[in-house]
Amino acid sequence: xxxxxxxxxxxxxxxxxxxxxxxxxxxxxxxPACKVHLLIISKDHIESANHLTEDNADIVKDxxxxxxxxxxLSGVSESGxxxxxNCGSDGGQTINHLHIHLxxxxxxxxxxx
Ligand code: 5GP
Ligand code: ZN
Numbered sequence: 001x002x003x004x005x006x007x008x009x010x011x012x013x014x015x016x017x018x019x020x021x022x023x024x025x026x027x028x029x030x031x032p033a034c035k036v037h038l039l040i041i042s043k044d045h046i047e048s049a050n051h052l053t054e055d056n057a058d059i060v061k062d063x064x065x066x067x068x069x070x071x072x073l074s075g076v077s078e079s080g081x082x083x084x085x086n087c088g089s090d091g092g093q094t095i096n097h098l099h100i101h102l103x104x105x106x107x108x109x110x111x112x113x
Contacts, residue, residue, distance in 0.1 A: 001045065005097035009043050019073055023059060024066040026102075035105030036074050036081070040067045046098040049087040059098070067102050076104035 007013040009025055018038055019026040029037040040063045046056055064083070071077045081104030086093040 003045060003095075003097050005041050005095055005099065006045050009041065019066055019070040021062070021066060023062040026066055026070040029101070033101075034103050034108065036076050036103070038067075038070050038074065038102040040070065040083075040100040040102060042098045047096045048093060048098060049085055051098070063098075063100055067100060070102060071104065074102075074105070076102075080104060082108055 004013065008015050008027065015025075015027045017025050017027055023043055024040060025043065026038050026040050029039050042059050042063060044056065044059065046052065046059065052060065067083055068077075071081050081102055084101040084103065085091075085099070086101075
């Protein structure tokens with residue numbers, strides 16, 4: 001499958017992992033939108049939030065828990081951060097493999113868009 005995030009998960013594209021467990025990896029975004037910009041990526045290929053089912057949705061808990069751990073490791077737990085999931089075309093999703101953006105390390109704008 002020609003999926004960048006699957007290649008990163010499999011190690012075909014090398015990346016420094018900020019955090020990893022058996023379900024999730026966390027890496028730095030290649031084009032950071034702010035001082036700390038992490039991507040929390042499911043190891044399984046799930047296309048988007050639209051493709052969550054009763055059978056695979058436990059990953060959502062794993063991703064939020066991984067975000068919490070990665071925030072701690074990146075020093076933004078106390079200062080705070082924003083978690084964003086883009087879903088589909090209007091949502092701005094460009095990579096069709098489930099991931100959450102963790103944004104922080106500076107004061108973020110109040111607007112959502
Ligand atoms: P989306 O737009 O799908 O919500 O987010 C995709 C994110 O992946 C973008 O913020 C983009 O900068 C990031 N990205 C795209 N290709 C790569 C890559 O090869 N490595 C890393 N670390 N991030 C990537
Ligand atoms: Zn994938």
